[in-house]
Amino acid sequence: MMTDKLNMKISVASVPYFWGKESYFEFYKKIAQSPADIVYLGETVCSKRRSMSFRDWLEIARQLTGAGKQVVLSTLTLLEAESELGYLSKIACQKDYLVEANDMAAVEVANQNNNPFVAGCAINIYNNQSLQRLITLGLTRWQVPVELGRDDLVPMVDYAKKHQVEVEYQVFGRMPLAYSARCFTARHHRLAKDNCQFKCLQDEQGILIKTQEGQSFAQINGIQTQSAKVSNLIDRCQSLADSGVDIVRVVPVSAADTLEVIQQLGAILQAPDDPCFEPERLENQYEFCNGYWLQIEGMQFVS
Secondary structure, three states: OOOOOOOOEEEEOOOOOOOOHHHHHHHHHHHOOOOOOEEEEOOOOOOOOOOOOHHHHHHHHHHHHHOOOEEEEEOOOOOOOHHHHHHHHHHHHOOOOEEEEOOHHHHHHHHHOOOOEEEOOOOOOOOHHHHHHHHHHOEEEEEOOOOOOHHHHHHHHHHHHHOOOEEEEEEEEEEEEEEOOOOHHHHHOOOOHHHOOOHHHHOOOOEEEEOOOOOEEEEEEOOEEEEEEEEEOHHHHHHHHHOOOOEEEEOOOOHHHHHHHHHHHHHHHHOOOOOOOOHHHOOOOOOEEOOOOOOOOOOOOOO
16 A cells, blocks of 8 residues: 655755855755755854855845745854844845744844744754744744654644644754854864864865764864764654654755755655665765654664
């Protein structure tokens, strides 16, 4: 007996790394032809990454909208200067696209302008009281913090559904763990943060850090620390759907591998009877994890 396709949308998170302008345009040109339904655009990590202007992001947004994608404009996660607040206001005040709020300043500005918003996973929502507070401010979509698992979601998904809030869960990509006022990439290159020389451009996926025993530990990405292992729940889409997840989120790794993951994920949602993810089709080798979803140590992987 054939199982009906899974009624979940695919979202593509904003690229967490620093790429050149041509690379961004080429990537999103291909995303426009992919099975992705929702595309987040903008810089979420470091305001010094200026290969793309606000006008550039809006140009890509128009192209994606023309291809039938829903576009969401993303804000910075850690604000450190008045100029960054001004840039955030451009995003949170505009009326053409939904806003992904990655800190409470974006929530406040969006609310002041009567704009609905997506709560990024850095907005730590761990209970229904927090959900309710943000719903009153304009929350329409909740990105679940990566450490909340299947059982944690049960009471919160029911509450979100009751209030017409979409639930979005990361199914692929490195997990965001922490943000700091210090730039780890600059320090790695023995440079001051204010004189970083944009070293992030040299690493399409950040820099892997290993323990003294040689085990993968973390990925440094400017002021952001990510998990070294890539969260991979693609083979568990049925479980996600059964748990009430509306949107499965892909956080970009390399451009080519991200596009391949989206293609495979789209095929799996259409034919869940054969949910086999094929990592050998990726250009890079990744260590995977799925522990948080299973309520065990996050860095574990259970096949």
